[in-house]
Amino acid sequence: MKKLLIITGAGASLEFGMPSVKMIDDLLEEWALSILPLKSDNQKSLYSWVKEELTNYVSQNPNNRLENIINFENLLYTIQNLYSISKDEHWKHFNNRLKPFIELLDFPEVISFRKEKKADSSDFHFLHTYLIDKLLEHFRIKCQSLLVDKKGEIELLQSFFNSLKEEFEIGFINLNYDNVILSALPDLSTSFNKVSGEFSREELYDSNWNFCYHLHGSVYFDMKGGKNTEMHKILWNNDLKSQFSQNSSGRNGNYTSEGLAHLNSNIIAGLDKTNQLLREPFGPYYMQLDKLIFEADSILFMGYGFNDLHLNKIFPFIRYDQNKKRKVVVIDWASDDEDGLNFRHDGWTFGISETIPFNSYEMGNGKSRSPQPISYFKRNKTLEKSYNPEYPLSIWYDGVLEACRNSEKIKDELR
Structure with missing residues (x-):
């Protein structure tokens, strides 16, 4: 055959x-607003600030199609890079290959855990991990009732x-x-x-x-872990209503040779x-x-x-x-x-x-x-x-x- x-x-x-790419972007904006709103405008978040800055930059070329560039995957990658580069500056690691040649924008002030502060590497990392985990939770809820709905x-x-x-x-x-x-x-x-x-x-x-x-x-991927060497091991969990282990923010990152930190996520x-x-x-x-x-x-x-x-x-x-x-x-x-x-x-x-x-x-x-x-x-x-x-x-x-x-x-x- x-x-x-x-x-x-x-x-x-x-x-x-299931949500479209546009719907996911809207969800990420909503979730980001709940954890990292801007001090200057509580209707905007650190996520929407990144989106506006990237949109303004990309729009300078009239040939760019914004829908191909300004989407949630590009934004998550930008947030991930901002974490990696600003971490190098904040913690004086001197590991990132690009940092000697670029200067970062002045980050906005945000409200993080009810405290006002200037956004730094930890905020970008928290934003990235929180959004990924929330996205996976959202899909699991959708999938639980699929055979009925x-x-x-x-x-x-x-x-x-x-x-x-x-x-x-x-x-x-x-x-x-x-x-x-x-x-x-x-x-x-x-x-x-x-x-x-x-x-x-x-x-x-x-x-x-x-x-x-x-x-x-x-949605069935789970990181229950096992031995210390297998704490990020992915298993299959067929019960979508059970408690899943993801917690991207509490896990070690996967670092590339270029200095970018990827998440250990499901x-x-x-x-x-x-x-x-x-x-x-x-x-x-x-x-x-x-x-x-x-x-x-x-x-x-x-x-x-x-x-x-x-x-x-x-x-x-x-x-x-x-x-x-x-x-x-x-x-x-x-x-x-x-x-x-x-x-x-x-x-x-x-x-x-x-x-x-x-x-x-x-x-x-x-x-x-x-x-x-x-x-x-x-x-x-x-x-x-x-x-x-x-x-x-x-x-x-x-x-x-x-x-x-x-x-x-x-x-x-x-x-």
Whole structure:
């Protein structure tokens, strides 16, 4: 049986009640305001101060698309850098490689634990760790009631995946923290022992498919710890209502050779993910990717924004493999007033071309080479397709659930 590799991004979970990137940014602003408001304006926080400064800087270039730069992952990374650099200055460690060449802005005064003070490295670190832990708690709450709140949607997704399984062995590279995929297909292997919760390399390196690898972490990841040498060890906890151990602020950081301190968290967020992935189980998952892509006969991207360079750069070899032509399908959502790939030039289309090289001038509706707007494909329940058999690519623009309702059309493109 042929193999189908499925990559799921945030867009694959939106219709199941999970927060969008914009919603997460709003939540982080709300949570930051509760712990580190500005002294000068109690309607703003240290998080919103960083956001405003970054926005003002990025806006100086009119060619920048703010939505691609001013998002919660970029902001968390900026906060993380501010902690690392200002810590070097505050504690006189003299370790950061950039500090000799830059001067930091004057940080604002904040109210921290009811005391007024000028923000320093400890505040940026506290902000970063607090937001990460709150985000994971928020997802767990959402996921606890998923099978009740979105029962019909999960059943539709399950039917779609079961339809794919009639013709393919499937495997998921899941970039989301939520349990949407596992709610639809609970028998997928995660490479964690279901009894002990321990990560199992034996299961990971088994050649069988039917897996779901949570590359950036999961609501089920727990850091109960064990021996002193294993205090940051990640285990699987299937009971989302139980007490989870995360406490990012109370754990040692993971320092890179460049002087950046990453968190020991159950999830990976922010930028510089290639350094963050160097932990179990993230590293073993990541090291399997090239093999899985090579084994795959077809590839399906669901709701992936093509923003993770550490993932994008692994795929292009499939276009130059002389032994196998892999069909590629992208399921996403776009507004009716968007152009097709022939005229669309934004971060999303650039990300696709970087990941799966293709010629936008070879895209059409399968009947005519005349470019069509997104509204055409959504109205006709069809996909935009490449005319070039050497670079097979098809894109569905009407969201995940509507794709599930039109599963045969998706399967036709993957065959």
